[in-house]
Amino acid sequence: MKNGYKRIDCVDIQFEDNLPVPKYRQIIEAIQQKIKAGELKKGDKIPSLNQLCKQYSLSQDTVLMAYNELKAKGIITSQVGKGYFIQNENTGFKHKVLLVFDRLTAYKEELYDAFKEALKKDGSEQIFFHHNNLKMFQTIIEGAIGDYSEYVIMPIDHPDAFSTIRKLPASKVFILDQGRKQYQNFFPYVCQDFERDIYRVLKQNATLVSKYQRMVLVIRHQKSHFRDIVTGFRDFCKQHPISAEVVNEIKSFEIRTGDAFMVVDDRDLEFLVRYSIEKQIVLGSTMGIVSYNETSLKGIVASGITTISTDFAQMGKSMAEMILGGKREKIDNPFLLTLRKSF
DSSP, rough: OTTTTTTTSSOOOOOTTTSSSSSSHHHHHHHHHHHHSSSOOTTTTHHHHHHHHHHHHHHHHHHHHHHHHHEEEETTETTTTTEEEEEOOOOOOEEEEEEEESSOOOHHHHHHHHHHHHHHHTTTEEEEEEEEEEHHHHHHHHHTSSSEEEEEEEOOOSTTTTHHHTEEEEEEGGEEOOHHHTTTSSSSSSEEOHHHHHHHHHHHHHHHHTTTSEEEEOOOOHHHHHHHHHHHHHHHHHHTTOOOESSSSSSSSSOOTTEEEEESSSHHHHHHHHHHHHHHHHHHHTTEEEEEOOGGGGGTGGGEEEEEEEEEEHHHHHHHHHHTTTTOOEOOOOOOEOOOOOO
8 A cells, every 4th residue: 555545456346247238348337336435546556457357367458448448538547567547536427538729828718718617517628738849749649549538639730730630539539729621521620710700700890991991911820720811811802992911020011091900919919009009099090900819908908909709718618518419510610809999
């Protein structure tokens, strides 16, 4: 016994050969019952595959199937060279979900909180961040194979990302937020449709746009979903009599009276707000600003910044409900304009 926990060298399982229940399932039920009865507790080491095979004359595949399902539910865990241990005494959860996010921001935190709240009815989650680093992305995915009931992934924009995701069981993979175009034929998703979203929101608010002489999209990156934003923006501007520019460096751009800026990165939003203050420009009149991704702070800054944003809370809720409902859907998440004084 170590730190109050104990090593279990054998597990008493009363196999019923006349039942239509596979033996691997009977192993799962036996271990869950022993946890409920208090005979097994968090941290206890349970028999190895070989021990259980020898004890009951079982094939290794049978025991491995049982242990893999218990791992996917988050009930047991394994440590290389040490064996299998009880990880969670709550055996009622059906889902143990791996979340792989790119990075944590205020709006991604809102997504995560909504997902966690909806999933808590019948599941638990663990979250990791790949920070758009391929090696880190591969390490997270490859290290998680077999340990979760579902895998919810914000993919990295890299040619090798797909082959990494394909290492997971396809029936357990869900795509979140980004990657709709690349993965829609392979996995269920709740995603933004970046190209259609910006086109639609501009078209619906064409009267507001028309009060400006030029629309300027400020976008720093060339990742696939940012390229989709550029395409949707250009398509709108081609269909409406307004001059348009796409720039990736706002500090060297010549700002004119009558410009309206659509800003993807908050650093560029900060620059434009500071510029308007220094030049004593009235936002929403001789200069307009629309910022991507709603946050509570943008409702306060400069008397209110107009935003266009996917509904991150709804995205998290929709993904959790899809998993809990056993569904495999393809959902384009709602995209909203919040109109304030800056536009």
